[in-house]
Amino acid sequence: MASGVGESITSSSTQFQSSSASSSNANNDAGSFECNICFELAQDPIVTLCGHLYCWPCLYEWLHRHSRSQECPVCKALIQKDKLVPLYGRGKTTKDPRSNPMPGFNIPNRPAGQRPETAPSRGSNHFPHHGFGSMAGSFTFSAAMSSFIPEFFSVNGFTNGARFGAATNFPFGFSNSIHGGHAHGFVHPPTHGQQADSYLKMLFLMIGVFVILTLIWA
Amino acid sequence: MPTNQGFQDNTPAVIMSSKQSLPAPKSVDTQSVLKRLQSELMCLMMSGDPGISAFPEEENIMSWKGTILGSTETVFEGMEYKLSLSFPTDYPFKPPKVKFETACFHPNVDAFGNICLDILQDQWSSAYDVRTILLSIQSLLGEPNISSPLNTQAAALWSNQEEYRKMVLKLFKPAS
Ligand SMILES: [Zn+2]
Numbered sequence: 001m002a003s004g005v006g007e008s009i010t011s012s013s014t015q016f017q018s019s020s021a022s023s024s025n026a027n028n029d030a031g032s033f034e035c036n037i038c039f040e041l042a043q044d045p046i047v048t049l050c051g052h053l054y055c056w057p058c059l060y061e062w063l064h065r066h067s068r069s070q071e072c073p074v075c076k077a078l079i080q081k082d083k084l085v086p087l088y089g090r091g092k093t094t095k096d097p098r099s100n101p102m103p104g105f106n107i108p109n110r111p112a113g114q115r116p117e118t119a120p121s122r123g124s125n126h127f128p129h130h131g132f133g134s135m136a137g138s139f140t141f142s143a144a145m146s147s148f149i150p151e152f153f154s155v156n157g158f159t160n161g162a163r164f165g166a167a168t169n170f171p172f173g174f175s176n177s178i179h180g181g182h183a184h185g186f187v188h189p190p191t192h193g194q195q196a197d198s199y200l201k202m203l204f205l206m207i208g209v210f211v212i213l214t215l216i217w218a
Numbered sequence: 219m220p221t222n223q224g225f226q227d228n229t230p231a232v233i234m235s236s237k238q239s240l241p242a243p244k245s246v247d248t249q250s251v252l253k254r255l256q257s258e259l260m261c262l263m264m265s266g267d268p269g270i271s272a273f274p275e276e277e278n279i280m281s282w283k284g285t286i287l288g289s290t291e292t293v294f295e296g297m298e299y300k301l302s303l304s305f306p307t308d309y310p311f312k313p314p315k316v317k318f319e320t321a322c323f324h325p326n327v328d329a330f331g332n333i334c335l336d337i338l339q340d341q342w343s344s345a346y347d348v349r350t351i352l353l354s355i356q357s358l359l360g361e362p363n364i365s366s367p368l369n370t371q372a373a374a375l376w377s378n379q380e381e382y383r384k385m386v387l388k389l390f391k392p393a394s
């Protein structure tokens with residue numbers, strides 16, 4: 001009885017969290033990307049099969065030190081470790097020591113993504129068979145792009161590591177160059193608060209651009 | 219890969235500075251608890267749920283005072299109950315200790331204010347927060363678990379709601 005009450009209440013509180021603005025971020029959508037354990041923007045984000053988002057260190061600590069059965073803190077679904085899906089945003093693959101809430105407690109690496117076979121390519125085989133999931137994957141993809149349309153990008157600006165690492169505006173510039181037809185589409189780097197959020201947006205944008213390009217060149 | 223290299227070049231500085239600023243492990247742990255409690259407080263103040271409220275005690279965010287208003291159409295209607303919540307250093311992995319400060323005549327509350335509620339014990343989840351705890355206790359008031367009572371007298375009287383209400387009114391002592 002009481003647990004039933006707890007569950008129904010939890011679902012309403014989740015709705016509330018996603019509809020309320022985060023304290024550090026003026027964006028109303030930020031709550032959708034908050035860890036369900038620490039309530040901060042998820043670090044080393046990982047998603048359970050039931051769809052609940054956590055920081056990997058937070059979820060690991062819950063599963064290994066405190067949960068009696070391996071269950072999702074939000075919906076109590078059973079969690080299988082090999083069914084966890086990591087979320088790879090852009091440019092954030094290095095491990096950040098600050099994301100570890102328990103420095104004395106050794107948290108293993110986040111489980112890697114499972115990648116189904118690449119769809120059999122029809123006709124041209126321009127894209128290397130690497131995932132989007134890793135830094136290397138995105139870079140290879142970018143490199144492939146630049147070889148198609150080198151006139152849109154100065155090679156210097158492209159391989160400039162600092163620019164890439166600081167705030168990659170490539171997708172914006174790129175989409176501008178497609179739709180607007182000019183190469184000077186670089187926008188100013190987002191402010192610190194927006195930056196984490198824009199990584200997620202960029203991921204979706206990248207996928208969108210990829211789909212469009214596949215259609216064009218297929 | 220030049221691009222990758224550039225990214226990695228940027229990171230050591232960040233790692234070093236954060237390592238230098240890292241205090242002893244224990245206080246880092248506490249910091250994440252503080253952060254979470256602060257965001258819960260924000261959440262609670264903005265949500266404006268009717269009938270529940272909570273606020274940290276002076277100078278100690280690890281210990282909160284909460285209030286619950288008895289829901290309408292229950293025998294606890296109109297009663298305001300004060301509670302204390304004390305958070306362990308491994309919160310939210312472990313539940314806070316929650317007690318009634320105001321005497322509460324209820325099947326699942328003992329004479330010392332201890333509450334028997336599964337989500338505060340073995341059914342705790344780190345996704346619960348102060349708000350869900352208080353709302354759960356508010357629901358528990360109107361829907362007690364009669365089968366495993368802490369207060370057998372209250373459990374026995376529960377079937378007679380009219381008499382129960384009289385008892386609630388008689389035993390209620392507002393906290394000063
Ligand atoms: Zn977290």
Ligand SMILES: [Zn+2]
Nearest residue numbers: 050052072075
């Ligand atoms: Zn879940």
